[in-house]
Amino acid sequence: MxxxxxxxxxxxxxxxxxxxxNxxxxxxxxxxxxxxxxxxxxxxxxYLQIDCACKRYGVSDRCKPNYGSCHDGKRSVPIELLDVAGLVPGAHQGKGLGNKFLDDLxxxxxxxxxxxxxxxxxxxGKATRGYDPSVDIEWLRSEIVRWVQGNLMERWGSIKRRHIATKANPVDTLQSQFSGYGSTSATVARCLDRIGLKQPLEEWSDETVEQVVNAFVDEKFPTVFALNKIDHPDADKNISKIAKxxxxxxxxxxxxxxxxxxxxxxxxxxIRYVEGSEFLDTREDLIDEGDPDGGGLKEMDEKLKTRVENLKDMVLYRFGSTGVVQCLSRAAEVLGLVPVFPVRNVHTFGAAAGSSAAAFRDCVLVKKNSTVGDVARKIMGDVPISYIEGAGGTRVAEEEIVEVGKHDVLSFKVGR
Ligand SMILES: Nc1nc2c(ncn2[C@@H]2O[C@H](COP(=O)(O)OP(=O)(O)OP(=O)(O)O)[C@@H](O)[C@H]2O)c(=O)[nH]1
Ligand SMILES: [Mg+2]
Structure with missing residues (x-):
């Protein structure tokens, strides 16, 4: 599954x-x-912020997610994050326990x-001043590439022998090596297609293997760069360098x-703060806006007030937000995640027929190029499905690809 x-x-x-x-x-x-x-x-x-299907079908007032929340069509969908230990140059060779930490990924x-x-x-990661962080992007990626490549090269001789003996195709041979990274044959096929190799696998040089691994890392681990600590005065020049x-x-x-x-x-x-946004109100802001009670907010001491003012100046006004929520949205974008809404009833979008039923209770995130059948198996497991309906009651074939706005509201009808 x-x-x-x-x-x-x-x-x-x-x-x-x-x-x-955190x-x-x-x-x-x-x-x-x-x-x-x-x-x-x-x-x-x-929580990943997405546009909910409730807006499209005009049922935002009835939208009641089982997990996360939805306000006027802006839905927060749970998504799993993994924080791993820091990687240092040489990690792929075990420096700083790097190979264990890479395995966690x-x-x-x-x-x-x-x-x-x-x-x-x-x-x-040791304290210093004036370090050039643009080089981190390069070496960290190369640690990941060399980790994957090292795992492959360790067995390259026997991989080649078996490949020849079983007359396998390169996709199957590589997939059997890359499945440990949660790869699929489609991922491997896409990366081989992209580099368009002519030689048979048994003739690949070390450079060719490296090229394949690079393409695989691009496909398997699409990456977003979160340029963090923009509140620091030295950040600007480093950001411009990386941006170029x-x-x-x-x-x-x-x-x-x-x-x-x-x-x-x-x-x-x-304070009143909409998470990840530019909207921040203090008690005084709300009093200025005419609420004598200041929204019931507590009074801050001078030190705290100064910190909040500084943060507004250095981060919120200059950059529009703290940026962390965008990190997640951008990661979802590079991954091409599609939110899919499984419903029981394709007319009310709820679990029942009544028009007062809570709508769009569930939402699952699937990767781009997933088919309706993939979604069915993800949600229903091995339960036999007799047919699948889309919004409004149209039949949908299992081979259809789910996309935002297309085959993304689905009802799975159980039975043989
Ligand atoms: N100025 C500033 N400091 C930050 C920011 N984010 C984290 N820090 C500081 O950076 C230091 C390291 O933060 P951690 O979150 O522990 O870093 P980590 O990458 O998880 O570190 P390891 O677990 O050791 O690999 C701490 O002192 C944080 O307070 C930020 O946005 N701005
Ligand atoms: Mg940490």
Whole structure:
């Protein structure tokens, strides 16, 4: 059965992976200003913001998610995140326990590479000043590539012999090696297609294998760069340098510590804050707007007020938000996640026939190019399905591909 998507947080020690996880979830992964604060991988549930189908069908008033929430068509869908230990140069050879930490990433579907753009931590995560973080992007990727390549080359001789003896095709041979990363034959086929190799597998040179592994890493671990610590005064020049080198679609600017701080103040009743947004109100803001009670918010002392004002100036006004929620949306985008809404009743979108029934209770995230049949198996397991209906009651074939707005509202009719 296909698994739920898993987003892995990677980066060197002290780049802010755990802070990012905590800012996106209710987790309390340990944070520290020293390398290797995290050793064991931490899983937690974050919320991905998507456009809910309820808006399209005009039933937002009845939309009641079982998990997450939906406000006027903006839905938060749970998604699993994985915080792993920091990686250092040489990780693939075991430096800093790197090969164990890389192994923790096997099942990630996309990566958020948390880059410390303050320049205050070196490649090992130790405190410094004026470090150039643009190089982190390069070496960290190369550690991942060399880890995959090392695992493959260890057995390359016997892989080749079996490949020849069984007259296998390259996709099957490679898939049997890459299945440990949660790969599928389709993933392997796509990466071989992309490089368009002519030679048979048994004649591949080391460079060719490296090319294949590079393509596989691109396919299997699409990556978003979270340029973190934008609240730091040295961040600007480092951001411009990285922005020149990378595809703008793969970059998000963020300040994880600011998001953690704002969520905590909101929980404690000092501010009103829409998570991940630019909307922040203090008691005084609300009084200025004509609410004598200041929204019931608590008064902050001068020190706290100054911190909030600084954060507004340095992060919210300059960048529009703390950026962490966008990290997740961008990761979902590079992964091409499609939200699918399984319903019992294709007219009311609820579990029952009545027009007062709660609508769109469930939403699952599937990867791009998933078929209706894949979704059926994911949700229904091995239960036999006699036919599948889409919104309004049209029959939908199992081979159809699900897309946003197309075959994304489905009802599975059980029976032989
Ligand atoms: N200025 C600033 N500091 C941050 C930000 N995010 C994290 N930090 C600080 O960076 C340090 C490391 O944060 P962690 O979240 O523990 O980093 P990590 O990447 O999980 O580190 P390891 O678990 O050791 O690999 C801590 O002192 C954090 O407070 C940020 O957005 N801005
Ligand atoms: Mg950590």
């Amino acid at each position: 296909p698994r739920d998507p898993l987003i892995g947080l990677v980066g060197k020690p002290s780049s802010g992976k755990s802070t990012t996880l 800012s996106l979830t209710d987790a309390s992964s340990k944070v520290g200003n020293f390398p290797f604060t995290t050793i064991d991988p931490q899983r937690a549930i974050g 096997r099942h990630a579907d996309a990566l958020i590479h948390v880059v410390d753009v303050s320049g205050t931590t070196d490649a090992e 080198m990378q595809d703008p679609k793969s970059i998000v600017l963020c300040s994880a510590i600011s998001e953690v701080f704002l969520r905590r103040l909101a929980k404690q009743g000092y």
